[in-house]
Amino acid sequence: MDLFEYQGKQYFARYDIPVSRGNVAVTVDEAVAAADAAGYPVVVKAQVQVGGRGKAGGIKLANDAAEVRTHAGNILGMDIKGHVVKRVWVENASDIAEEYYASFTLDRGAKKHLLMLSKEGGVEIEEVAATNPAAILMLHIDPVDGLNAAAAMKAAIDAKIPEKAQQGVADILVKLYRCFVEGDCDLAEINPLILKPTGEVHALDAKVSLDANADFRHPEWEEFKATEELDAREKLAREKGLQYIGLEGTVGIIANGAGLAMSTLDVVNQVGGTAANFLDIGGGANADLMAGALEVINSDKAVKSIFINIFGGITRGEEVAKGIVEALGRVDLRAPIVIRLDGTNAEEGREILKNAGIPESKLTSKPTMLEAAEAAVALAK
Amino acid sequence: MAIFVDQNTKVIVQGLTGGQGKYHGLRNKAYGTQVVAGVTPGKGGTDVEGIPVYNSVAEAVGATGATASFVTVPPKAASAAILEAAAAGITFIVCITEGIPAQDEARTYNTLVRDYPKVRLLGPNCPGIISPGKCNIGITAGEIAELPSAKGPNVGIVSRSGTLTYQALYELKQRGIGVSTCVGIGGDPVPGTSFIDCLREFQADPETHAIIMIGEIGGSAEEEAAEFIKANVTKPMSAYIAGVTAPAGKKMGHAGAIVSGGKGTAQGKMDALRAAGVKVGQNPTEAGSLMAEIVAGLK
Numbered sequence: 001m002d003l004f005e006y007q008g009k010q011y012f013a014r015y016d017i018p019v020s021r022g023n024v025a026v027t028v029d030e031a032v033a034a035a036d037a038a039g040y041p042v043v044v045k046a047q048v049q050v051g052g053r054g055k056a057g058g059i060k061l062a063n064d065a066a067e068v069r070t071h072a073g074n075i076l077g078m079d080i081k082g083h084v085v086k087r088v089w090v091e092n093a094s095d096i097a098e099e100y101y102a103s104f105t106l107d108r109g110a111k112k113h114l115l116m117l118s119k120e121g122g123v124e125i126e127e128v129a130a131t132n133p134a135a136i137l138m139l140h141i142d143p144v145d146g147l148n149a150a151a152a153m154k155a156a157i158d159a160k161i162p163e164k165a166q167q168g169v170a171d172i173l174v175k176l177y178r179c180f181v182e183g184d185c186d187l188a189e190i191n192p193l194i195l196k197p198t199g200e201v202h203a204l205d206a207k208v209s210l211d212a213n214a215d216f217r218h219p220e221w222e223e224f225k226a227t228e229e230l231d232a233r234e235k236l237a238r239e240k241g242l243q244y245i246g247l248e249g250t251v252g253i254i255a256n257g258a259g260l261a262m263s264t265l266d267v268v269n270q271v272g273g274t275a276a277n278f279l280d281i282g283g284g285a286n287a288d289l290m291a292g293a294l295e296v297i298n299s300d301k302a303v304k305s306i307f308i309n310i311f312g313g314i315t316r317g318e319e320v321a322k323g324i325v326e327a328l329g330r331v332d333l334r335a336p337i338v339i340r341l342d343g344t345n346a347e348e349g350r351e352i353l354k355n356a357g358i359p360e361s362k363l364t365s366k367p368t369m370l371e372a373a374e375a376a377v378a379l380a381k
Numbered sequence: 382m383a384i385f386v387d388q389n390t391k392v393i394v395q396g397l398t399g400g401q402g403k404y405h406g407l408r409n410k411a412y413g414t415q416v417v418a419g420v421t422p423g424k425g426g427t428d429v430e431g432i433p434v435y436n437s438v439a440e441a442v443g444a445t446g447a448t449a450s451f452v453t454v455p456p457k458a459a460s461a462a463i464l465e466a467a468a469a470g471i472t473f474i475v476c477i478t479e480g481i482p483a484q485d486e487a488r489t490y491n492t493l494v495r496d497y498p499k500v501r502l503l504g505p506n507c508p509g510i511i512s513p514g515k516c517n518i519g520i521t522a523g524e525i526a527e528l529p530s531a532k533g534p535n536v537g538i539v540s541r542s543g544t545l546t547y548q549a550l551y552e553l554k555q556r557g558i559g560v561s562t563c564v565g566i567g568g569d570p571v572p573g574t575s576f577i578d579c580l581r582e583f584q585a586d587p588e589t590h591a592i593i594m595i596g597e598i599g600g601s602a603e604e605e606a607a608e609f610i611k612a613n614v615t616k617p618m619s620a621y622i623a624g625v626t627a628p629a630g631k632k633m634g635h636a637g638a639i640v641s642g643g644k645g646t647a648q649g650k651m652d653a654l655r656a657a658g659v660k661v662g663q664n665p666t667e668a669g670s671l672m673a674e675i676v677a678g679l680k
Contacts, residue, residue: 106483108600111490111571143487144495184482214482216457258568259542259597262623266647267664269626278627311544311551312522343551344522370666 001210004047006089007224008206014220015179017172017190018202022091031072032065034090040064041093044071048083049229051124056080061093083229094204099192100161101125101136102173103207104180113141113180115173117159122192147177168201169193184214233277233300240292242279249274250380252297252306252335254290256281256315264309267369273377276303286319291327298333305379307372308339317341317349325356328363336379337363340372382588383512383529383562384537384579385473385501390516391447393418393471395438395462396454397429405453405477405520406432412523414516417445438469451509451518452476459505460489467497474573475518476504486571493573502573508543508565511550521563525550529559534590534679536672537583538563539576541602545595545623545665552669553593558676561589568597576606584614591617591675593668594659598624598647607653617675618659621668622647 009019023034035042046058053059058080060071078085099122107114118136120128137159141147152173156166180188189207237244251273255261261280268275281293310320341349366372396402397419410416418433418441425436435441450466459478466474493500509519513526529535540546546565564579566572583589596603625647651661662668
């Protein structure tokens with residue numbers, strides 16, 4: 001789950017990472033109240049999960065209430081690369097002497113935590129990585145050892161952070177690491193991490209991605225979930241407990257298992273079609289799940305055909321078939337189904353489908369993944 | 382021969398009294414696996430259809446001499462269960478639990494590496510391992526695995542994805558090609574066993590004559606495997622990578638993008654494997670057909 005900047009800053013504040021005084025606002029009046037409380041001058045920042053906000057006019061400096069009114073009025077409702085701005089973050093403006101970069105993530109290859117620290121922050125870090133990789137310190141941290149104050153200080157020195165900022169950077173690294181580990185982040189990133197003319201080091205931005213698997217031990221994440229930006233199809237799928245990602249194509253996909261679902265997308269693409277979604281129905285493809293999945297797919301007006309790709313391992317073919325028949329009784333589908341049912345008891349399953357009295361215009365069965373994909377794509381054209 | 386597990390492997394099930402543990406534990410036993418005990422704290426002294434249950438792994442190991450464990454406990458308890466098994470002398474741990482926090486996985490893996498270097502963890506979030514006709518630990522339906530033939534050639538399977546592992550087994554069964562061992566390593570961020578670990582074992586196993594590898598997008602495990610194959614694997618291989626058309630991952634921000642450094646796309650992985658001499662199919666069926674050609678050439 002990706003957090004908005006203001007949520008990331010609120011999350012950082014829980015771990016004593018210094019952030020600017022400010023508040024979030026959904027109306028112009030709230031923005032002015034937030035600015036009054038934060039103290040002028042303030043920065044009004046669009047809260048969208050996409051890069052390039054500044055260039056799009058989504059970040060503005062305001063010296064008084066009238067300017068806040070103007071900028072907040074312009075930014076709220078603005079469309080930034082397809083993301084409509086629903087909230088602004090209004091914070092006390094900081095004077096900046098220098099800009100650095102710091103992040104923690106998990107390096108899957110090394111199976112260790114990875115600190116990236118650079119004295120060249122404030123710009124896209126990919127650009128620094130491409131043009132001047134030596135400017136980024138990459139340090140692996142054993143999750144069993146963690147990161148102590150001495151190691152953080154050494155990292156600041158090795159990254160050639162100027163001496164006057166080393167202690168402040170090291171302090172923040174220790175706190176950010178705690179936030180990353182105890183806060184169950186996939187990513188905790190500060191860009192820019194600034195040095196003020198007065199000597200303090202401070203997080204001017206926050207990019208935080210949380211590990212959904214750790215949800216059970218973070219009741220404080222509830223408020224973040226409320227603001228998650230999902231399209232209508234994704235919302236419906238989540239309510240039904242399905243793994244769903246909306247796409248732009250015309251063939252609706254239902255498969256059991258993430259790998260098979262991905263593979264199904266590939267095969268549809270190979271035979272000249274486009275997938276409308278990724279949907280993993282999981283291990284137990286029973287009638288309730290199948291009905292839920294069909295409802296979600298049915299809510300997508302772009303869908304012209306539905307490809308159900310089930311491989312029975314533990315899930316037995318006849319159970320899947322019964323589930324589909326029952327689901328068809330509950331959901332009135334706009335698009336025809338092509339099914340490929342393979343694996344354990346697939347024969348029995350196909351027999352059930354054949355004898356269920358469903359007209360062929362609504363459901364056809366194909367013996368292999370490729371043939372089923374071809375049939376589904378033909379129906380979608 | 383087979384890799385990691387065979388007919389002599391004695392297995393305990395941590396979580397045998399739970400719904401999943403009971404279902405799969407009994408299925409594994411019915412397949413012929415030596416499932417010798419279950420472990421559930423507080424339920425010691427009871428039994429599940431004749432399989433004795435102990436309060437701790439140490440007690441179960443002491444009573445049965447088991448060396449392998451099948452961990453099927455909820456995400457909150459899985460890390461502790463894995464470490465308990467390692468401390469009790471289990472050397473092969475299969476964890477099918479889905480949904481363990483990444484931070485827990487990272488800490489558990491590195492604790493095993495440091496304190497129990499002889500222990501192998503398979504998973505978490507994997508379908509398990511089957512050496513057909515000998516031993517099945519996990520959730521694979523044994524009947525879709527073709528038995529290895531005495532004169533060969535037999536194929537080893539290693540896969541990152543659950544259902545595609547079954548698909549690979551099925552493709553070989555359809556063609557009557559025997560399987561030495563099929564390992565599902567799981568798709569979580571910190572898998573205990575990597576492609577390379579399995580490839581090394583398959584290369585050394587005299588009963589394995591060719592290898593199928595099933596990968597997917599994300600990370601760089603397939604690229605690392607390709608490097609290993611180039612230098613160390615002489616047995617012929619076919620492969621499939623899922624996710625050519627999958628949408629770009631939304632999960633990671635800038636930091637992730639740099640770590641992968643252009644690695645992680647299906648195309649990049651397929652290119653790396655081809656460059657290592659692996660025959661790469663566009664879908665699982667094609668990977669199966671390519672393997673059938675390889676096997677025909679070995680006969």
